[in-house]
Amino acid sequence: MVPLPFDRAEYAARLARIRGEMARRDIGLMVVTDIANQHYITGYDGWSFYTPQVVLVPVEDEEPVWVGRAMDAAGGRLTAWMRPENVLGFPESYVQQTDRHPMDWIAELIGARGWGRRRIAVELEAYYYSPKAHARLVAGLPAATILDAELLVNWVRAVKSPAEIAYLRNAARLAEAAMRAAAEIIAPGVRECDAIARIYAAQMGGHQDFAGDITALPPTILAGENASAPHLMWSDRRFGADETIALELAGACRHYTAGLARTMQLGRPGPKVLDTAKAVLEGMEAVLAAVRPGVTGEDVEAAWRTVIARHGLKKESRIGYSIGLGYPPDWGEHTISLRQGDRHVLEPGNVLHSILGMWMDGWGIEVSETILVSERGCETLTEFPREVARK
Amino acid sequence: MVPLPFDRAEYAARLARIRGEMARRDIGLMVVTDIANQHYITGYDGWSFYTPQVVLVPVEDEEPVWVGRAMDAAGGRLTAWMRPENVLGFPESYVQQTDRHPMDWIAELIGARGWGRRRIAVELEAYYYSPKAHARLVAGLPAATILDAELLVNWVRAVKSPAEIAYLRNAARLAEAAMRAAAEIIAPGVRECDAIARIYAAQMGGHQDFAGDITALPPTILAGENASAPHLMWSDRRFGADETIALELAGACRHYTAGLARTMQLGRPGPKVLDTAKAVLEGMEAVLAAVRPGVTGEDVEAAWRTVIARHGLKKESRIGYSIGLGYPPDWGEHTISLRQGDRHVLEPGNVLHSILGMWMDGWGIEVSETILVSERGCETLTEFPREVARK
Numbered sequence: 001m002v003p004l005p006f007d008r009a010e011y012a013a014r015l016a017r018i019r020g021e022m023a024r025r026d027i028g029l030m031v032v033t034d035i036a037n038q039h040y041i042t043g044y045d046g047w048s049f050y051t052p053q054v055v056l057v058p059v060e061d062e063e064p065v066w067v068g069r070a071m072d073a074a075g076g077r078l079t080a081w082m083r084p085e086n087v088l089g090f091p092e093s094y095v096q097q098t099d100r101h102p103m104d105w106i107a108e109l110i111g112a113r114g115w116g117r118r119r120i121a122v123e124l125e126a127y128y129y130s131p132k133a134h135a136r137l138v139a140g141l142p143a144a145t146i147l148d149a150e151l152l153v154n155w156v157r158a159v160k161s162p163a164e165i166a167y168l169r170n171a172a173r174l175a176e177a178a179m180r181a182a183a184e185i186i187a188p189g190v191r192e193c194d195a196i197a198r199i200y201a202a203q204m205g206g207h208q209d210f211a212g213d214i215t216a217l218p219p220t221i222l223a224g225e226n227a228s229a230p231h232l233m234w235s236d237r238r239f240g241a242d243e244t245i246a247l248e249l250a251g252a253c254r255h256y257t258a259g260l261a262r263t264m265q266l267g268r269p270g271p272k273v274l275d276t277a278k279a280v281l282e283g284m285e286a287v288l289a290a291v292r293p294g295v296t297g298e299d300v301e302a303a304w305r306t307v308i309a310r311h312g313l314k315k316e317s318r319i320g321y322s323i324g325l326g327y328p329p330d331w332g333e334h335t336i337s338l339r340q341g342d343r344h345v346l347e348p349g350n351v352l353h354s355i356l357g358m359w360m361d362g363w364g365i366e367v368s369e370t371i372l373v374s375e376r377g378c379e380t381l382t383e384f385p386r387e388v389a390r391k
Numbered sequence: 392m393v394p395l396p397f398d399r400a401e402y403a404a405r406l407a408r409i410r411g412e413m414a415r416r417d418i419g420l421m422v423v424t425d426i427a428n429q430h431y432i433t434g435y436d437g438w439s440f441y442t443p444q445v446v447l448v449p450v451e452d453e454e455p456v457w458v459g460r461a462m463d464a465a466g467g468r469l470t471a472w473m474r475p476e477n478v479l480g481f482p483e484s485y486v487q488q489t490d491r492h493p494m495d496w497i498a499e500l501i502g503a504r505g506w507g508r509r510r511i512a513v514e515l516e517a518y519y520y521s522p523k524a525h526a527r528l529v530a531g532l533p534a535a536t537i538l539d540a541e542l543l544v545n546w547v548r549a550v551k552s553p554a555e556i557a558y559l560r561n562a563a564r565l566a567e568a569a570m571r572a573a574a575e576i577i578a579p580g581v582r583e584c585d586a587i588a589r590i591y592a593a594q595m596g597g598h599q600d601f602a603g604d605i606t607a608l609p610p611t612i613l614a615g616e617n618a619s620a621p622h623l624m625w626s627d628r629r630f631g632a633d634e635t636i637a638l639e640l641a642g643a644c645r646h647y648t649a650g651l652a653r654t655m656q657l658g659r660p661g662p663k664v665l666d667t668a669k670a671v672l673e674g675m676e677a678v679l680a681a682v683r684p685g686v687t688g689e690d691v692e693a694a695w696r697t698v699i700a701r702h703g704l705k706k707e708s709r710i711g712y713s714i715g716l717g718y719p720p721d722w723g724e725h726t727i728s729l730r731q732g733d734r735h736v737l738e739p740g741n742v743l744h745s746i747l748g749m750w751m752d753g754w755g756i757e758v759s760e761t762i763l764v765s766e767r768g769c770e771t772l773t774e775f776p777r778e779v780a781r782k
Contacts, residue, residue: 050720128720129519193602201588204591228465230439231439233604307538318486366416
């Protein structure tokens with residue numbers, strides 16, 4: 001068996017917390033459809049979620065059951081901690097057919113295990129779980145009461161253990177390596193895709209003591225005409241002589257992710273670039289001064305808002321979110337947000353990616369930190385000079 | 392605006408084919424939820440699909456409408472070909488909230504455009520469209536008739552244009568560069584993650600004339616104890632002295648993907664490795680001899696099956712599928728499969744990734760080709776020696 005990322009006691013503790021919440025909500029069975037949550041519970045790790053894949057968690061103290069495609073059950077038995085009888089594959093004849101669906105098979109399995117009349121909570125807003133899949137599950141479980149599990153597992157994930165924090169520190173080292181690689185290679189005349197090549201290489205092999213994993217979002221380079229919008233993809237465009245470049249990078253270790261955004265300036269900056277950067281750095285200082293146990297997500301956002309308002313700026317979108325275990329397409333955990341209206345009270349072990357992105361007309365500034373809420377304040381896991389790098 | 396991957400006439404031709412099929416099925420509006428289909432129709436390209444994102448296609452000859460998160464509408468206006476009024480963002484206040492949902496806003500938009508009483512076909516089995524999202528869309532459109540769009544757009548995509556084939560040829564060059572990089576670096580004592588680093592670098596920057604894109608599946612190295620299962624992830628394990636290594640790689644250009652799998656042997660092969668490899672290579676010859684216009688998916692599979700049965704082998708899973716435009720998590724298009732029961736008649740412009748993977752007890756053999764169905768037969772887009780490389 002492939003070494004588990006955590007010891008068995010940690011998986012038991014996770015399940016105990018999940019089951020406590022299940023009992024409180026009178027849930028008899030959870031159908032975990034979120035891939036990161038599946039990994040969190042079972043240790044399973046494979047790129048197999050392009051066909052339906054679930055983890056079944058009964059409220060009793062029994063092993064969860066992983067179900068995926070038959071050919072991937074072999075990988076399930078290599079990577080998940082459960083006994084082989086709880087790592088099951090639906091037959092190949094169910095893959096991408098019009099007249100049957102893997103969820104038909106999974107509904108039958110739920111019935112066969114004696115769980116078909118329970119209050120069953122299904123994660124209804126997970127990536128890779130489709131409306132058709134859900135309709136077939138519901139049709140196959142006529143005696144069950146189907147509920148939305150909402151973010152039950154995600155909220156359990158919001159407080160990180162020391163072992164998880166250790167992986168996040170490794171991830172931060174890889175994020176720093178990726179940012180160093182970017183700073184080294186990016187120069188006028190270099191192609192964006194060649195910078196991306198170096199960044200990927202650093203993300204995967206950038207530390208001698210551990211491997212890097214795929215990050216849930218690919219590296220983002222926002223430069224030239226793409227600079228005024230987030231989330232665009234690279235191309236073979238060459239960096240110009242005078243360009244502001246926002247880099248949104250990350251590192252991942254055993255799927256634990258640290259985000260790191262910085263801004264570079266090639267040649268002469270535009271008129272407002274340095275002023276905006278100054279405001280954003282001051283804003284980050286305010287965020288770091290605000291984060292500690294007992295304050296809310298909106299308290300932290302208010303601290304930032306006060307600073308940038310003084311500089312005559314504003315930003316509509318949130319300035320951060322809970323980060324930790326991530327599979328594509330998102331490393332955010334969909335729980336805590338740093339924004340107005342977020343009343344979650346921060347506690348030690350929360351980890352936040354605070355990303356201050358200002359996308360202006362034809363250029364943009366981004367700075368981010370991955371921040372661990374500690375007993376009395378906070379600490380940035382990522383360490384990299386925050387100033388706009390001139391080159 | 393960022394240069395479109397295709398000229399406007401090609402987008403018009405795609406829409407005409409989609410609308411012909413919509414009219415035939417009496418569909419008044421399509422809600423396209425598959426990200427690759429959205430790109431195919433609009434040219435939009437951003438890593439923004441971790442919040443809900445749709446493309447609305449009315450049956451009339453009007454521009455489609457892209458809808459995503461407000462901050463990503465800026466990128467939509469840079470990358471999609473429609474006029475700005477047809478590239479819309481739902482407000483930031485709808486992002487990951489418990490009391491409202493982006494699909495509420497999108498349902499309202501559909502009503503406001505006068506489409507709320509139509510027969511509306513929604514893609515119900517796309518990766519980033521959740522049961523909750525669909526429930527909110529349906530609730531917001533009480534006067535509509537909601538249908539499953541099924542694979543309508545995917546089937547239109549199954550026949551590639553010359554411009555698409557040109558991108559696939561570029562992708563094949565990147566896949567070959569990635570395989571060359573893997574063959575160079577892999578040796579006893581090298582870490583898997585360092586091989587992955589080189590592979591990624593080749594995928595992104597491996598050709599001087601065009602950029603590489605992220606591939607829908609990450610590179611896969613199956614070696615050591617992982618070799619008996621597909622789809623597992625790399626680690627910092629070091630390659631051993633005597634090891635069979637299956638490499639499932641790809642290249643992508645403008646999101647068009649060519650897959651390429653090969654097997655390497657470090658040191659001495661196990662007793663059945665070379666015999667199995669011989670059978671698989673003979674099977675690939677049979678596949679390539681069988682693929683031509685007029686034959687079905689199951690005809691091709693039968694040709695393979697006959698060969699490997701003669702060698703005393705069998706394989707449960709399909710041996711190939713339609714490939715082309717791909718976003719994570721899958722480069723398969725979910726239409727044509729090379730397997731028993733597939734009656735799709737191949738036609739010129741179909742592109743298949745035929746992957747012959749035999750996962751045995753502790754080792755595995757993989758060989759694949761990306762195959763273009765031509766006027767009279769077929770051609771492999773990927774060119775790389777097929778034999779097991781000894782090192």
